[in-house]
Amino acid sequence: MITPVTSVPIPAILEIKNGVIHQLGDILEKHQFATAIIIFDPFTYENFKEDILKVRTSINIETLILSSNLDIQDLIKKAFELSRYDVVIAIGGGSIVDYGKYIAFARRSPFISIPTSASNDGFASSNCSILVDGKKTTVPARVPYGILADLNIIKHAPSRFVLAGIGDLMSNITAIYDWEFEERHGKSFVNAFASMLSKKAVNSFIRTPMTDIKNPILLKELISSATMGGISTAISGNSSPISGSEHLISHALDKIAAKPAMHGIQVGIATYIMANVQNHRAVRMRKVFERTGFFQYVKTLNLLKHEFATAIQMAPSIKPNRYTYLHDPTYQAKALQFLEEDPIINELLK
Numbered sequence: 151m152i153t154p155v156t157s158v159p160i161p162a163i164l165e166i167k168n169g170v171i172h173q174l175g176d177i178l179e180k181h182q183f184a185t186a187i188i189i190f191d192p193f194t195y196e197n198f199k200e201d202i203l204k205v206r207t208s209i210n211i212e213t214l215i216l217s218s219n220l221d222i223q224d225l226i227k228k229a230f231e232l233s234r235y236d237v238v239i240a241i242g243g244g245s246i247v248d249y250g251k252y253i254a255f256a257r258r259s260p261f262i263s264i265p266t267s268a269s270n271d272g273f274a275s276s277n278c279s280i281l282v283d284g285k286k287t288t289v290p291a292r293v294p295y296g297i298l299a300d301l302n303i304i305k306h307a308p309s310r311f312v313l314a315g316i317g318d319l320m321s322n323i324t325a326i327y328d329w330e331f332e333e334r335h336g337k338s339f340v341n342a343f344a345s346m347l348s349k350k351a352v353n354s355f356i357r358t359p360m361t362d363i364k365n366p367i368l369l370k371e372l373i374s375s376a377t378m379g380g381i382s383t384a385i386s387g388n389s390s391p392i393s394g395s396e397h398l399i400s401h402a403l404d405k406i407a408a409k410p411a412m413h414g415i416q417v418g419i420a421t422y423i424m425a426n427v428q429n430h431r432a433v434r435m436r437k438v439f440e441r442t443g444f445f446q447y448v449k450t451l452n453l454l455k456h457e458f459a460t461a462i463q464m465a466p467s468i469k470p471n472r473y474t475y476l477h478d479p480t481y482q483a484k485a486l487q488f489l490e491e492d493p494i495i496n497e498l499l500k
């Protein structure tokens with residue numbers, strides 16, 4: 151019997167360019183959406199309502215402003231209070247895009263994400279990170295129907311958001327290596343296409359000139375690579391192509407750190423650690439983080455080494471069903487030793 155060809159959901163709209171926010175009306179019309187709800191956070195509402203809401207009147211657009219720290223119950227309630235819209239749109243950073251994605255998923259509506267920064271890959275991924283019983287939890291949803299990334303908006307976000315995006319993207323390298331490790335130990339199957347896509351995404355970014363992180367070419371690479379990473383998770387049906395031991399360290403930090411840093415920043419530091427533990431592309435990793443100013447920025451944060459040590463120890467328990475390098479006690483010990491001895495880590499962390 152011939153194996154059926156897998157069908158993969160991909161965004162029908164993918165616009166990454168300057169000023170695309172002004173074309174929202176045309177895009178909605180082209181895709182025959184007659185009614186839409188646009189979800190903002192208070193900040194994006196203040197800053198972008200005029201740009202977004204001056205779209206043509208042939209489309210019936212409602213707005214909804216959501217504050218942060220909503221949990222899954224609040225979102226389900228919101229989702230079913232709303233009337234029926236042809237499309238749900240969210241504009242903002244990580245949480246608001248996740249809220250919109252989840253509401254759209256609950257209502258079985260198409261979803262369009264308009265990220266205002268490149269700080270993580272959530273705007274393109276098939277799942278979202280939402281509070282369940284007070285804990286940030288990865289909840290399945292769907293790949294967005296559309297992604298509109300306006301480089302004009304994204305380049306005006308503070309540099310730390312770009313650096314966080316770079317940290318999150320570089321983690322594809324360690325994540326894929328973990329996934330292969332897991333397969334060698336009989337604990338998982340690597341989907342070859344998902345793995346290839348995630349690898350190509352990060353490699354394409356690595357070849358981009360990096361001295362100016364606000365350069366539109368770099369931003370475009372970052373966004374399109376993160377989008378490819380998001381699609382790779384829809385192919386594999388799990389987050390393994392873009393999330394391995396380095397993400398477990400970051401999830402653990404979110405639970406135990408007195409002041410957790412941005413997701414992509416924590417992930418980036420953990421990626422540097424794990425690349426050295428895996429002994430795979432560690433030099434390249436260091437160069438990217440030096441050239442982009444990532445390390446320089448991390449030094450200003452006063453993050454604590456002992457919290458990273460605890461997070462490395464906790465990491466396997468975050469996802470007990472996985473088998474990353476950190477699930478192997480030998481490599482976990484190597485990570486702890488690297489944390490103690492590496493001169494760069496000792497400059498970055500207190």
Ligand SMILES: [Zn+2]
Nearest residue numbers: 270271318417
């Ligand atoms: Zn991530």
